[in-house]
Amino acid sequence: MEKYDVIVVGSGSGMMIADAAVSRGMKVALVEMDKLGGTCLNRGCIPSKMVIYPADIVNQIKHAERLGVHAKIERVDFEHIMRRTREFVEHDRRPMEENIPKVEGLTYYPVRGEFVDDYTMRVGDKLITAEKIFLVTGSRPLIPPIKGLGEMEYITSREVWDLDSRPMSMVIVGGGLIACEMAHFFNAMGTEVTMLSRSPRLIKQGEPEVSEILLTSLRERMRVEVGVEVKEARRAGNQAEVTAVDGDGNAKSYRAEKLFIAAGRTSNADTLKPENTGVEVDDRGYIKVDENYLTTKPGIYAFGDAIGKAMYKHVANKEAELVWHGFTEGHVHPLDYDKVPYAVFTWPQVASVGLTEREAAARGLDYLVGEYNYIDTAKGAAMDEEDGYVKVILEEESYRILGAHIVGPFAAILIQEIINVMNAGDGSVWPITDSMHIHPALPEVVQRAIYNIRAPGHHH
Numbered sequence: 001m002e003k004y005d006v007i008v009v010g011s012g013s014g015m016m017i018a019d020a021a022v023s024r025g026m027k028v029a030l031v032e033m034d035k036l037g038g039t040c041l042n043r044g045c046i047p048s049k050m051v052i053y054p055a056d057i058v059n060q061i062k063h064a065e066r067l068g069v070h071a072k073i074e075r076v077d078f079e080h081i082m083r084r085t086r087e088f089v090e091h092d093r094r095p096m097e098e099n100i101p102k103v104e105g106l107t108y109y110p111v112r113g114e115f116v117d118d119y120t121m122r123v124g125d126k127l128i129t130a131e132k133i134f135l136v137t138g139s140r141p142l143i144p145p146i147k148g149l150g151e152m153e154y155i156t157s158r159e160v161w162d163l164d165s166r167p168m169s170m171v172i173v174g175g176g177l178i179a180c181e182m183a184h185f186f187n188a189m190g191t192e193v194t195m196l197s198r199s200p201r202l203i204k205q206g207e208p209e210v211s212e213i214l215l216t217s218l219r220e221r222m223r224v225e226v227g228v229e230v231k232e233a234r235r236a237g238n239q240a241e242v243t244a245v246d247g248d249g250n251a252k253s254y255r256a257e258k259l260f261i262a263a264g265r266t267s268n269a270d271t272l273k274p275e276n277t278g279v280e281v282d283d284r285g286y287i288k289v290d291e292n293y294l295t296t297k298p299g300i301y302a303f304g305d306a307i308g309k310a311m312y313k314h315v316a317n318k319e320a321e322l323v324w325h326g327f328t329e330g331h332v333h334p335l336d337y338d339k340v341p342y343a344v345f346t347w348p349q350v351a352s353v354g355l356t357e358r359e360a361a362a363r364g365l366d367y368l369v370g371e372y373n374y375i376d377t378a379k380g381a382a383m384d385e386e387d388g389y390v391k392v393i394l395e396e397e398s399y400r401i402l403g404a405h406i407v408g409p410f411a412a413i414l415i416q417e418i419i420n421v422m423n424a425g426d427g428s429v430w431p432i433t434d435s436m437h438i439h440p441a442l443p444e445v446v447q448r449a450i451y452n453i454r455a456p457g458h459h460h
Helices: 014-023 038-043 045-067 078-102 177-189 208-219 313-329 357-362 378-382 411-422 430-434 444-451
Strands: 002-009 028-031 106-109 113-117 120-123 126-135 139-141 169-173 192-197 223-226 228-236 239-246 251-256 258-261 265-267 300-302 341-344 350-354 367-373 389-395 401-407
Touching: 002 014, 014 028, 014 313, 028 120, 038 045, 038 078, 045 078, 045 177, 078 106, 169 177, 169 239, 169 251, 177 192, 177 208, 177 341, 192 228, 192 251, 208 223, 208 350, 208 389, 208 401, 228 251, 239 258, 300 313, 341 411, 350 411, 357 367, 357 389, 357 401, 367 444, 378 444, 389 444, 401 411, 411 430, 411 444, 430 444
Parallel strands: 002 028, 002 126, 028 106, 126 300, 169 192, 169 258, 192 223
Antiparallel strands: 113 120, 120 126, 139 265, 228 239, 239 251, 341 350, 350 401, 367 389, 389 401
16 A cells, blocks of 8 residues: 555646645645546647637638628638647647656556545555545536437547547537537538537526527527427437427437537546545535535545536636645635636637626625627627627625626627626726726727616616
8 A cells, every 4th residue: 555645636627736735745646547637638628729719710701791801711621620639739738748757756647546445545456545635536528318329429528529520410419518619610610510408598507698699699500409308319320310309398300420419517526436435425426525625524625527516627726726725724715606707619709707697686686787789889890790798797786796798709808807807806896987998999898888787677
């Protein structure tokens, strides 16, 4: 049995802990059953943005015609786009793979680890133990219980990066972040896309107005069915066929060359056998933690997708900082999950931070709502931007920003001004209204949404 000061399971945001512990002279074990760098680098944020940027350019060229610019797309080189993406990811991962074995004080176990006893893990044919363990095991694609799915070939956000040739047609099961981003990508590449969302709304955690604009826009380019549940899948010749049922029980079948399952994520915690060391999971399989990210077992921490709170890379990185601070200083400065932002790099882009109007109402808060359309600003009009829309929610008395929701070009950039202000001082809106906004530039749409506030129900 090998004894360590610290065991870290998971090399995504867990790498930050391993790194910090090694620099403090601790003896560290890093356990990773998958590729180094975690989901974000290998199968998530990084490769998806590498392929989505070319897709954005395709849509910009198509939109340019309305502005009087007539350009032709000669060819979209799918193989080149995929190869560039894989090479970029490998280029990022390779230095990690080469250097980790050379790090003094760090032992790397590139195998699946599982608990066999209190604070004791089996990694391959070895047993390792530590009094302090960090579980950063991430998540994997959730595979819904669709009849026949197990007997046929389908892809998820894991396998999609191995595609070399562009599918002629694709059915995407799901209506969340990954489904919307991948639908945009494949559609722009020339694949005939059908999206089947179980939820009646795309990106169901967002604002209804945002979902509606996104749905309308996507439907101009592809087939999108919402409020349908895929019940069965089978091979039909060289195609995949799925049957989906709507709320009234009507069944409909859809065929395509490729079937992409993007129905959400599920915890990887089960691979650890956490019960063998007294770590409890909730009914969805995510590791239970307190406000200090401590599990039900003293000395064992968990964060990131493994705890299922806000499953974004920037959140896991922030949690890693807080966990390390708590580990070394004894207390954690709690993370305000009400201020977690996210973006969906579909077309149009979606970005969001804080509460939706519905959440503000459910909490019994007195709030005001401000809205504005991109097209009503000079820059938005210049761009002929019909989809762009901003919605902000403020607390009535204090004018504290409770949430903001943007759909349209550069949404992820525009929302950053609001995120920064939410985290500064008392989080009130005055820094945005008091600051000069360059005219005519797109951030004016944020300022105007705030100028446009009124009581809920009175906005239009």
